[in-house]
Amino acid sequence: MTRRRRVYEGKAKVLFEGPExxxxxxxxKDDATAFNGEKKSTVTGKxxxxxxxxxxxxxxLTEIGVQNHFIRRLNMREQLIKEVEIIPVEVIVRNVAxxxxxxRLGLKEGNALPRSLVEFCYKSDExxxxxxxxEHITTFGWATPRELDEIMNMxxxxxxxxxxxxxxxxxxxxxxxxxxxxxFNGDExxxxxxxxxxxxxxxxxxxxxxxxxxxxxxxxxxxxxEAAYQEVARRLGIMxxxxxxxxxxxxxxx
Ligand code: TMP
Numbered sequence: 001m002t003r004r005r006r007v008y009e010g011k012a013k014v015l016f017e018g019p020e021x022x023x024x025x026x027x028x029k030d031d032a033t034a035f036n037g038e039k040k041s042t043v044t045g046k047x048x049x050x051x052x053x054x055x056x057x058x059x060x061l062t063e064i065g066v067q068n069h070f071i072r073r074l075n076m077r078e079q080l081i082k083e084v085e086i087i088p089v090e091v092i093v094r095n096v097a098x099x100x101x102x103x104r105l106g107l108k109e110g111n112a113l114p115r116s117l118v119e120f121c122y123k124s125d126e127x128x129x130x131x132x133x134x135e136h137i138t139t140f141g142w143a144t145p146r147e148l149d150e151i152m153n154m155x156x157x158x159x160x161x162x163x164x165x166x167x168x169x170x171x172x173x174x175x176x177x178x179x180x181x182x183x184f185n186g187d188e189x190x191x192x193x194x195x196x197x198x199x200x201x202x203x204x205x206x207x208x209x210x211x212x213x214x215x216x217x218x219x220x221x222x223x224x225x226e227a228a229y230q231e232v233a234r235r236l237g238i239m240x241x242x243x244x245x246x247x248x249x250x251x252x253x254x
Pocket of ligand 1: 101
């Protein structure tokens with residue numbers, strides 16, 4: 001088999017050159033990290049589940065007109081995506097107080113926020129993704145005011161849609177992180193949603209019990225990480241027919 005050129009390796013994913021210009025292959029690893037890579041482990045089957053969950057959510061977003069990088073799933077661990085120039089800003093949308101905002105502002109975890117809150121972090125591992133303001137983004141030219149406007153509108157749209165989708169399957173969308181990129185198509189440039197949407201970058205709580213169904217199970221050593229991700233996939237109706245056993249199969253690239 002010919003090895004494809006590795007374009008980028010992140011903590012949970014690898015990007016390979018795609019079959020056509022302007023495309024990439026996004027490979028989902030089982031690696032799990034937290035606290036900027038300080039805590040590391042592998043969660044068997046996580047990559048397969050995130051590939052499926054992200055595929056499903058990106059497809060639903062395409063249906064409502066939220067442009068994103070997803071083209072199609074290739075196999076258990078890989079999806080074909082549009083190549084974008086990543087905007088170095090992480091967009092965090094919060095509906096309920098949890099995680100870093102609780103320590104930063106002394107809030108009680110679990111309290112609903114008065115309204116949905118959008119925060120920005122500068123995407124830099126060396127600097128530990130510091131919290132920034134809109135002013136930093138435009139001052140340093142990470143995005144133009146117009147791009148930032150689009151990013152804000154798309155993020156709130158994604159939040160409204162996903163809140164409804166998850167409520168329908170008994171899950172509270174507490175918060176999540178999005179990334180955007182510039183997609184160049186001929187002379188045109190468009191800001192589109194990139195990266196992934198999965199329990200790795202969302203907080204998802206059971207509506208009735210508040211049980212955590214996301215990466216906080218790994219961050220906080222709660223156990224049952226894989227089972228929680230499987231439960232999200234099951235409720236979304238995307239568990240493969242053979243059940244979880246099927247998820248261990250086929251790893252196209254090691
Ligand atoms: P935080 O409360 O730790 O700031 O996280 C907010 C949301 O963003 C949560 O759903 C997890 C997600 N997130 C990432 O996807 N990547 C990261 O590096 C961090 C810190 C958070």
